[in-house]
Amino acid sequence: MTSMIERLHDHTLTDLAALAAPHDSGHLARTAELAGRIAEESGLTAGTARCAAYLYHRFGLPDAPHGQHGPAGGSAPTRADAVDFLTRSGVPGALHRDLLTLLDPDPPAAEVPYGAAVLDAERIDAMGAAGLHRTLAGGGPRWHAPAGRHPRPALPELYEALVRTERELLTEPARRLAADRMDLVHRLAADYRAEAELGRHPAEAGPAPTAAPGVSWDPKSGFLHAATGVPAVGPLARIGYRGTVWLTFDDRDRLLGIDLYDAPAALVAVLPPGQQHRYFWHSTARGAGMAWWADPATCHVWITTAPGLAHHRVVGAADIEVGTRADRPATLRLHVQANR
Secondary structure (H helix, E strand, O other), X not given: OOOHHHHHHHHHHHHHHHOOOOOOHHHHHHHHHHHHHHHHHOOOOHHHHHHHHHHHHHHOOOOOHHHOOOOOOOOOOOHHHHHHHHHHOOOOHHHHHHHHHHHOOOXXXXXXXXXXXXXXXXXXHHHOHHHHHHHHOOOOOOOOOOOOOOOXXXXXXXHHHHHHHHHOOOOHHHHHHHHHHHHHHHHHHHHHHHXXXXXXXXXXXXXXXXXXXXXXXXXXXXXXXXXXXXXXOOOOEEEEEEEEEEEEEOOOOOEEEEEEEOOOHHHHOOOOEOOOOOOOOEOOOOOOOOEEEEEOOOOEEEEEXXXXXXXXXXXXXXXXXXXXXXXXXXXXXXXXXXXX
């Protein structure tokens, strides 16, 4: 006797095959399990979330990523089609209302609890070992597929896409899952970068590094000074303390980011909240210039100064002084006493 989830799985595969739509049995099962786990940790019902995952794959959500609005080559699905699919699979009628809200354009699926769990499950699966293999083999999401180009992404492009995807997660349980899975992704990217460097001819030095605007770093003395360009309006308030600092550089010694650990509450309070991965192999900067962020839960402050891939770090205790104007960071001075 087959279970409801097994019938959903079989009917999804059968329907997608009949519609000549791309499908992957392993991906279906993994995403359903992930959606159930995310939902359960969010205080929702795991079984309903698993049903929602199959409904997503069969019909697509109205605001699904990568333009997925339904099976390729088929007409737009109707609510009656979805009810028939759920009924054939033995899904109790009491669950239909919650599940069918995923197919409504208003509110967006990302704002529906089970919709958020399913969308995050899709993203989390792409970060795992099987998901990476699926994407690199050309069977995963079309991270970049301009007309005339092969759908398989190069590893650097996939890495960039996954880093962006981690920032787009909708639920806290998914963010916790992503932290573990992205360890694998960051290590893979670091190894790829190191091994790819072995094939570079010494004469191929690449473009010269561009100094981040307003940032001055002297590796010999350990002094760093940075100005954010905030208009000089109002008095300059100084916040000084001694703490641990990480300075992250790319392979051409260009400063990508500054991490300040155990920052004082007065500094954390004036910065926009965010979350930073505990193994920082990639700058989240979107362009030149300094951007400040803080995680109030950990008192971790980080400043991005340029986009790029991390290559090495200076880590040590430092005397730190941050100048603020009108509750915005204006200057940063620090002296790294010892580094490793």
